Amino acid sequence: ACGAGKGNRYRVCFEKAYGNDMVVGVGEKVVLRVASVPGAGAAAGAVVGFGLEIGHGPSGLDTTGTRAVVVSESADPLPLIVEPADIGSRDDPPLYGWAAEEIRRRAEASQIRASLAEKCRVAVVVGFNSRANGVRGAMQACTRELHVRMLRLLVSLVRGYRETEVHFDSHDEIMEELRFGSVTPDNSQPLTVQAVDAEDGIAAAAGVQPGDELVELEVDKNGNRDSLNRGTKDIVQVLGLRPQLAAAKSRLPIGPHFEAPSWAGRGAGPASPPMTLLFRSPERIPVDSGVQKVLVAEAVLVAQLLPTWEEISRPEEFSIEASKSATAARLLRHDEFFRLKCSLVTSLLQQGWELRYAGFAESAMMIHQNLDALTRETIRVRFPNLDDATKEGLLSEQLDVLTASWAAVPRAVKEQQPEQLRRLFRHDVELVAMHDAVDTAYKAWTEKTCDEKTIVEMPLTLQRFVERVRPPYAVEALSSAWILRAWFTPEHQHEYELVQRVISRFTEIYENTEQYWIRKLDGAASRMEKTQEQLERALESADMRVALIPSDTAEEELLRIQKLLCPETLVLKADLSLGEGKD
DSSP states (O other), X not given: OOOOBTTBOOEEEEEETTOOOSOOOTTOEEXXXXXXXXXXXXXXXXXXXXXXXXXXXXXXXXXXXXXXXXXXXXXXBOOEEOOOOOTTSTTSXXXXXXHHHHHHHHHHHHHHHHHHHHHHHHHHHHHHHHHHHTOTTSHHHHOHHHHHHHHHHHXXXXXXXXXXXXXXXXXXXXXXXXXXXXXXXTOOSOEEEEEEOOTTSHHHHHTOOTTOEEEEEEEOSSSSOOEEEOSHHHHHHHHTEEOXXXXXXXXXXXXXXXXXXXXXXXXXXXXXXXXXXXXXEEEEOOOOHXXXXXXXXXXXXXXXXXXXXXXXXXXXXXXXXSOHHHHHHHHHOXXXXXXXXXXXXXXXXXXXXXXXXXXXXXXXXXHXXXXXXXOHHHHHHHOTTOOHXXXXXHHHHHHHHHHHHHHHSOHHHHHHOXXXXXXXXXXXXXXXXXXXXXXXXXXXXXXXXXXXXXXOOOOHHHHHHHHHOXXXXXXXXXXXXXXXXXXXXXXXXXXXXXXXXXXXXXXXXXXXXXXXXXXXXXXXXXXXXXXXHHHHHHHHHSOOOOOOOOGGGHHHHHHHHHHHBOTTTOXXXXXXXXXXXXX
16 A cells, blocks of 8 residues: 655555565564655655554455555654464455455356356247247247347357447448448459448447448338348449549548449439448357357257248238338348348258267258248249349358258268258259259359450359359269269159259359359460560550649549550550640
């Protein structure tokens, strides 16, 4: 304990009364001397006296109750006696109290961590019982909202990445708080947060950080969040961003610059509707191992908690009178039944096979049954009023789940348990759903690849399909040959023919995409060599000219020059005039 006298600060230390540097022993007298404190002005080694009597306070391990002592240089030194104490016993109340509080605090923290898995298990069991027995007033039987909240909780515990949803009142509020990274011309890369400019804004308070990806944006045009945008191209259009030349962009204070947002009308001063943005961190976060083990162990019960298609569709909202955009937004929103179901199933299958290996086969079969993947035809029948884009979105989400499931199944199960493989990938359910989804995605992509001069990025779902499902001739765990082998039995001859057609289409798509990228890479290399040769010839035979561009119109001039250049040879296709001069 130390105080201040005459405006000085002191650091107090114990020394033996007779001044040697030996260790202070029990029963010996000590005096307090001051050690110099930088900038305090106190003389080192000065004997310190006390104007007040030292009171009894807690030990130095806990300074919350330490009593201050007034120090005076003029008072006589006060000798102190070092007395023995039974450390940690009731004879030392301050230290005992601190130790007991620390033990209690750490024990409670350990219990809280341990109880999370137990609470999760109890919630799953109670939810299953109420759902299976139809208990009136219980969890899912009570309200749809409770069912959704429980699924959101389970997904948040096992998904392994951070998601942040932020609601903004207007487009201007978004652009004032957030700065986005560069926008690629083909929108192949997700839009990322470059900086959070408003430290006390909504985004910062919600936990949005630089590097987070903007994966979903909803525009609340009519008060019911009726416009859902999930692709980078759509998000960029809604925010009014557009790509620009790197040279011009480097001089702008804010990332990509703006066009008129897609929600803005042609009239002056359009009012921006509220917007809800979903950010996802690219960094993986650890999953609680206890919760993970509980959900995998209770996977059969968790499968029973998955919503049915009747619960997902909510017929009263998918009527003809309902807005198609609002219907699509509710169906494909990240925190609604369908997407929650897909996310939870994917996590359970991946973690279940990893933790229990072949012993997870029965649980995986139950999860597949409750997933109840729909084919293109069954989606059309169940959702007759949905637009084609939403139907494709449903197929795409299912394809991502099923390909992840195929990649997670251990090779030993594929080789040694063909009957389990047949139950997991049924010829008329999962395989047909995968076929319809990848066929739709592949056709949509090939329609954009007609121009041989451009490279078109594959949609993410198609990329993952090619990564996770390999042709039958590939000798590896991801080879589709295991599916063919599982269905190649005398009693499944008819089903085998159907499976064979599906796998043939998978192989065709894989080979065509592979050839596309090989062709593009070869073409890019040859064009690069040709362009380099042409540039070298041009430099040898032509004069070098430098054009000065006014700074106030630099971006427009650079864009105009880019349009006049031949992309292959970088040679002007027409005369170019800059400013007032003619070149």
